[in-house]
Amino acid sequence: MTQLLTDEIHWRVTAEPAPAIDPLTDALDVDVLIVGAGLTGCRTALGLADKGVSVAVVDSQDIGFGASGRSGGQCNPIWRKTPQELKELLGQTHGETLVQTTLRAADDLFADIRTFDIQCDAVQAGWVQAAHTRKAVRNMRRLGEAWAEAGADIQELTGNAVEAASGSPAYQWALRHAAGGHVHPLSLTRGYAEAAMARGALFFRDTPVTTLERKDGKWQAQTPRGRVTAENVVLTTNAYTTDVWPGLKQTFHPLVSISIVTEPLSEDQQRSVLPGSVTISDSRLAIYYARYDRDNRLVFGCVGSTDHVDPLGFNRLRAGLQTVFPQIASIRIVRKWAGRIAVTPEMMPHLHEPAPGVLAGLGFSGRGIAMTSVMGRTLSKKLLGTPVSELPFPVQPIQPIPMHGLTRRLIPLAAPAMTLKDKFDSLVSRP
Template structure:
C-alpha cells in the first residue's frame, strides 16, 4: 500500500458502511488538554473515554477515522494474544502482567459494551470465538490455553473433535477451544461510530492531517502537521503499524520495533441458506492454529469473510482468489463454487515475541504498538487504560506493562524479507508437535 495514497481500500467494509462525519484539517495554531495522534480504535477509544471524564481532547489523523488497520481488518473480536498465554505475560511483567491479563480477558466484552453504550451499529455479533487445532499434537496448545485462561476466570471451554465438527461444520480440525465472549464486527463501522460518538460529546477530530513531528516545549507537547500545530498538556500516540508510513521521523524507535506485515482480507458472495446450515451454523468467529492462518466469519449479509497470505504479491488478487477458494472447498465441500466480491489489505504490526509494546514518551505522554493480529478487542480496552494514564491514575492501578522501545536491527531489510517467513510457517504447519 502506498502511504501517500489516501484513497479508501476497495474493501467490503468501505462498500457497506455509511460515510463517516465530515472533518476539518488541522490548520493554524490550536490547543487542547490532551492530543491523540491516530483515529483508529486506540485513539478514538482513548479520546472518547477522556471526553466522558470531561477532558478537552483533540485527535489528529493522517487520513480519516478507520482508514488504517482499524478499518481494514477481518473484524474478529478475540480476547487473547496470538501466541503468549497468561503465564508468559506474567513471567515477563509480574504484577502488572496480571492486571494486563485481566484486561485481555475482558477485552471482547469491553468492545461489545462500548458499542451498546454509544448505540453504534457495527453489525456486531457476540457469538464467540473458536480456535480449532489443525493437527492432533496441537491439542496440547488448546489444553494449555484453556487451563491458563480458566485460572483467570475466562469463559473458555475445550472442544473435542466431534464438538469442533458440529460447531464449524468441517472434519478438517482435531478439536480446539472457544471463548464465549468473542465474536465479530464491521470494524470500519465501529471506527466511524466511535468518531461520531466523540464528536457528539464535544471532542475534536482533525483529518487528512499527517503528523510530521511532536516534541516537548515549555512544559507542553507540540504536534506539527504541514498546515498547522496543536499543543497540549498530554499526548497519546496511537499509530501502531502505520507509525512510520506518513513521516518516517515521527517516532522511529516505535516504528522500528514492529514489523508491518501485509494482511489480505476477502469476502465471498453471500452463501446459500443450505451452506450456512453446515458452515459455522452458530456464526462464531474462527481462526485456527496454522502459522499461515485459516480464518473465517460471516458478515451481516452472510458473506464469508476470510483471507490469505502470499510470498510473491505479483497478480496478488488472482492468486488469492484461486488459493483461498480451493482452501474453502477443502474445509467445506458444501460451499460449492466460491466467488469473491472483495479483496483488500492492510498492515498488521508484529513484534518479535508477539507481545504488545507500551511506552512512556515523557511527562503525560504514552504510546503503544504491536497488535500482533489482536488489535480489535485489545485496542478498545487499551484506549480506556491510556485515557486513565493521562488523567493521572496511579501506575500501580493501570494494566499497562511499560517498557522501553526496542527497535528491530536491520528493520528496513527485514521488512522486505518478511514475506519469506510464510515458507517457514508452511513447513512448521506441516509438522506434528
C-alpha cells in the same frame, strides 16, 4: 470458484456513514493530541472527552484508514500466552491486572457498543479456535486449560463436535470461547469517533504530523497546513507508524492480513458453515480465519505479503477457503483487500512513554478488536492520573528490533515461508 477482480475494501462499502471532518488548517491548543484515528486512538479520545478533557485527533488519511478498517473484525478474547506466562513476562502486578482485564475484554467491548449506541453489526456468538496438528492440540489444550482455570468460559471440542460447532471438516480438535464474536471494524471505529465528537473531541483527516517537538513546556505538532499545541501527545498509529518518533516504527514487524468476501450464503449453506454465526481461526502460522458479515457473506482471511492481494495471496486465500469449507468451494468471491498488522516479538502490545507527556500504544499482534479498546482505556486512564502500577500493561522503553531494516525487507517472504511450514507440519503431525 469465480474470481471477481474487485479490490474494494469490503468494510468501506458496507460501513456506517463516515463522520464529516476536514483537514486541520489553523492552530489549535488542546490538553491532548492523539495521532492516529484508528480503534486505539478513537477509544482513547472517547475516554478522555467523556471526562471533559479537550482532545484533538489527527490522521494522515481518515478515521479507520489502517488496520481498523481492514481487519477481519473478529473479537478473539485471549492472548497466545497463559496467565502464568503473562505474569512472568510483565511481572506479577501488571500480569494479574492484565489477566483480569482479558477475562472481561470481550464483554467490555460489547458493553461499550451498547453504552455508546454504536451501530457496528455486533454479534457475540463465540469463537472456535481450531488446531491443525497434534503439536497445536497440545499447545492449545494447555492454553485453554490455563485460561479456563483463571475464569474464562472455554469448552474443548473433539472429533465431530468440531465440525458441528464450526461447519469445517478440516479439524478434529478445537477450543470454543463463549465470549468471542465479531463486529464491523470500520463502523466500530467510526462509532467510537462519533461518540468522542459528541463529547467535544475534534477530529481532522488528511493531517499528517510532520514534526513533533517540545516548546515552552508543551508539545507542538506541525502539520502541512496547521499546528497543534498540547500538554500531552498519544501516538496510536500501530502498523502505519512513521518516523515522527525515533525508533517507534522499529519496535514491531508490519505483517499483512489479506481477506476475501464471498457472495451471500444461502440458508442451507449457513446451516453448514459457521452455524450460529460463530467465528473461526486456526493454529497455522499463516493463520486461516473466517466470519460472516451482516449480509451473510463469508469473510475469509490469512497472512499476505504485500499491501494488496497479489495473485499468490489470492491463491492462498482460495486454497484456504476450499480447505476449511469444502462444501462452498465453488462460491463466488466478490472482493479482496489487505491491511497491515503490527506484530511485536512477544506477540503482545507495547505501552511506551518515551518522554514526559508522550505516550504510545501499539502492537496488537492479531488481537486488535478486543485489545485496542483495552489499550484505549489504558491510555486514557494513564492520562487521567491512574498510577502505572494499576494499569494492565507496564510502561516500557522503546527498544528497536535488532536488524529491523533487513527483516522488514524480508517480510514479503514470510507468508510463503509460513505457508510451506504449515503444509509440512500438517503432513507429519495430523491431529
